[in-house]
Amino acid sequence: MTDQSGQKIAIIGGGPMGLGAAYYLGKQGHKVTVYEAGDRVGGMTASFDFDGTMIERFFHFICATDYDYFEILEELGMSDQLNWVNTRMGYFYNGRLSNWGDPISLLTFRGLSLIDKARYAFKVLYCKGLKNFDELDQQKATEWLKKWLGPKGYQVLWDPLMSLKFYELQDEVSAAWIAARVQRVAQSRESLFKEKTGYLTGCSEVLMIAMQEAIEKQGSEIKLSQPIKQVVSENNRVTGIDVGGEVHAYDTVISTAPLPYVSQMVPDLPQQDHDKLARIKNVGVVCLMFKLDRKFSDYFWLNINAPGIEMPGIIEYTNLNPLNGKDHILYVPYYMPQTNPKYSWDNELFYEEVVKVFKTIRPEFSEDWIKSFHASRYFYAQPVCEPGYLNMLPPMQSPLQGFYMADTSYYYPQDRSITESLKMAKQLVELAVADR
Numbered sequence: 001m002t003d004q005s006g007q008k009i010a011i012i013g014g015g016p017m018g019l020g021a022a023y024y025l026g027k028q029g030h031k032v033t034v035y036e037a038g039d040r041v042g043g044m045t046a047s048f049d050f051d052g053t054m055i056e057r058f059f060h061f062i063c064a065t066d067y068d069y070f071e072i073l074e075e076l077g078m079s080d081q082l083n084w085v086n087t088r089m090g091y092f093y094n095g096r097l098s099n100w101g102d103p104i105s106l107l108t109f110r111g112l113s114l115i116d117k118a119r120y121a122f123k124v125l126y127c128k129g130l131k132n133f134d135e136l137d138q139q140k141a142t143e144w145l146k147k148w149l150g151p152k153g154y155q156v157l158w159d160p161l162m163s164l165k166f167y168e169l170q171d172e173v174s175a176a177w178i179a180a181r182v183q184r185v186a187q188s189r190e191s192l193f194k195e196k197t198g199y200l201t202g203c204s205e206v207l208m209i210a211m212q213e214a215i216e217k218q219g220s221e222i223k224l225s226q227p228i229k230q231v232v233s234e235n236n237r238v239t240g241i242d243v244g245g246e247v248h249a250y251d252t253v254i255s256t257a258p259l260p261y262v263s264q265m266v267p268d269l270p271q272q273d274h275d276k277l278a279r280i281k282n283v284g285v286v287c288l289m290f291k292l293d294r295k296f297s298d299y300f301w302l303n304i305n306a307p308g309i310e311m312p313g314i315i316e317y318t319n320l321n322p323l324n325g326k327d328h329i330l331y332v333p334y335y336m337p338q339t340n341p342k343y344s345w346d347n348e349l350f351y352e353e354v355v356k357v358f359k360t361i362r363p364e365f366s367e368d369w370i371k372s373f374h375a376s377r378y379f380y381a382q383p384v385c386e387p388g389y390l391n392m393l394p395p396m397q398s399p400l401q402g403f404y405m406a407d408t409s410y411y412y413p414q415d416r417s418i419t420e421s422l423k424m425a426k427q428l429v430e431l432a433v434a435d436r
């Protein structure tokens, strides 16, 4: 598709960032073509039919500081579909299920001394008020957390989260990235005692479909099931893309595909960019979903720290979004390096492990409660953000003229979120438009 200046822009990826880039370019009068490898828009936020329930493959919650998200909802006339809930957090520690996430729960929690509790509370308050993450950028999360919380505090509160997400890569994660995660959740509270979590009626997909419709109204196109094989260039300038062996002419290509795909897709990048891309590490996710005929607990988020349980938490999504009011949907995300033998486990093995954990947490749990089960995998689900991460990334505006790239890595120190995808989409658009 050619825009009013006669130039042609292609966007790789129809997740929140790719759709965001198309939408913001459309607002400025540019017509673009989005190429999405999958059969639907949304990327990680896409929904599927879970035995009669349209629901996202990976759970999504919204925080009170997701301003770019609120802005697009407003623009698309969807603000009334945003709902806020005072969710609750729980902790299964040492065979005991306790409340978590407010001062009283902290004071009554049995696993920590008063001093450890005070250290933890100060850490959360420190992260909540942090304006600048530079000081933490060069520090390793594991060292910083151990220093702050002490060995016992670290072992109780953070060890399972780090070791059961990053495994052998846990010591490579930056402290700034952890602090930004703590901040996002800490700032999303109604009060010291009440957590405030948001969801969209109909799940994240309704926003993705509304964006798709808005983009098409702007005169742009979205092509599904069209994986880009290669970005073609001549004399250090992008000239087109190869889709299924056919080359289409484009002078601007914006990639929002996960960075590990980019090197192969764009062979003409300068060598220093290939070198940087080769160093980027990601972990994958196997996300299990259970539909139960009754509630499992009252908690939206349940952290787990128990010997022998290799699973850091359970998200009881219907304690945030009640959906049809009948079914109870639980997500169990298993993040890990894709080289971990467990990543190749059959779904049934994961199922058996989770059922055992459900029984450990709630001894009365019976498999009869399970109405349906599903597992979704995403190979590059989470970049491992190392200290000094931004310097490790290739520039978003490539020396290969007309080529721009970003993925969830560039949110650093922020973690992945839809709001950050939209913010990043604006930055990509700014760079591409300024270049014209």
Ligand SMILES: Cc1cc2nc3c(=O)[nH]c(=O)nc-3n(C[C@H](O)[C@H](O)[C@H](O)COP(=O)(O)OP(=O)(O)OC[C@H]3O[C@@H](n4cnc5c(N)ncnc54)[C@H](O)[C@@H]3O)c2cc1C
Residues within 6 Å of the ligand: 012, 013, 014, 015, 016, 017, 018, 035, 036, 037, 038, 041, 042, 043, 044, 045, 058, 059, 060, 061, 062, 226, 227, 228, 229, 256, 257, 258, 261, 265, 285, 287, 333, 378, 381, 407, 408, 416, 417, 418, 419, 421
């Ligand atoms: C388990 C889990 C839980 C999450 N929880 C939350 C949450 O609670 N709140 C929140 O805000 N965010 C959450 N996120 C993060 C959120 O989903 C991501 O930040 C967001 O989806 C990233 O958008 P994106 O467009 O950058 O990438 P993606 O969603 O990964 O989209 C990239 C797209 O590029 C396409 N693509 C790849 N290669 C090609 C190619 N060669 N040609 C064409 N297309 C290609 C892919 O098919 C994909 O659709 C979660 C993610 C996961 C995995």
